[in-house]
Amino acid sequence: MSQRIYQDAILRISEQEQRTSLESSNIIADSYRMTSFLRELLAQMKQHVLMKGFTNKAEEIEFFRKVKPQILGKLMYYNRVYRVEISCPVAEGKCRQKYYSGELQLLKHEYQDQIVNSDFFRYYRSGRTDLDHEYFELGKINFDSGLDSYVFEIDSQFSTYYDYKVASIVASELMYSHLMSKIKPDFVEVPHDKEFYWSDSKNALIELLYALHAAHSISGGRVGIRKITAVLQVLFRIKLGDIHHAFHRMKVRGGSRTAFLDRLKTSLEEYMDKEAS
Structure with a gap:
């Protein structure tokens, strides 16, 4: 039952994203809409977990390693897009390019400082699973390992701390792609030949x-x-x-x-x- 709920949640995200373009004309409205949608979806997942729990440890690990980080990571991403775009200079040109370049440098610094320089990042990136029972099971937070201060604010019934770390990786990589597309846009004028065109998605x-x-x-x-x-x-x-x-x-x-x-x-x-x- 829970697996179907998780799969349905990921499918709903995909369907919502299909209706989200993030093009310049509506990027603020679209990113805000996705943020609201994902915030509500995450709340629904939390309610389900608190009420139903997990069938076994394997399901619990999969949820905190894969399912929740996809939802939370994209929530963090779209929220950051909204914050970046709502503060972006309106006019096209060097001022806007400088703004996006500054945001990219900030992202790179955060990524290097908070994510890459950690044993967990190397563990996660290598595809290892032997320590998943320590990283992705509830109640296993090791405060002796020198964790970030936000660990004291998380809900220990709905977070293992490291699910947030994975979500941060997801969000950072998506944000990197977004900023790069703004700095080096792939825009090409399309000729008006009506007989030859792409008819799929x-x-x-x-x-x-x-x-x-x-x-x-x-x-x-x-x-x-x-x-x-x-x-x-x-x-x-x-x-x-x-x-x-x-x-x-x-x-x-x-x-x-x-x-x-x-x-x-x-x-x-x-x-x-x-x-x-």
């Missing part, structure tokens, strides 16, 4: 272009993701917007992370079978 094309880039299928991998994006935007008459943010959402979405590529494979195999018959 933007996320599908982004998934495809990252796959081509990862496989070094274009120019032996010597062409960067931005150049591939620019070419495909012109070719298919589409503006993809913040591809880095979309890609990070794919990495943490529920179900298959390669939904479009899976569909391509199935469609091609069905087409081959039809041609052979």
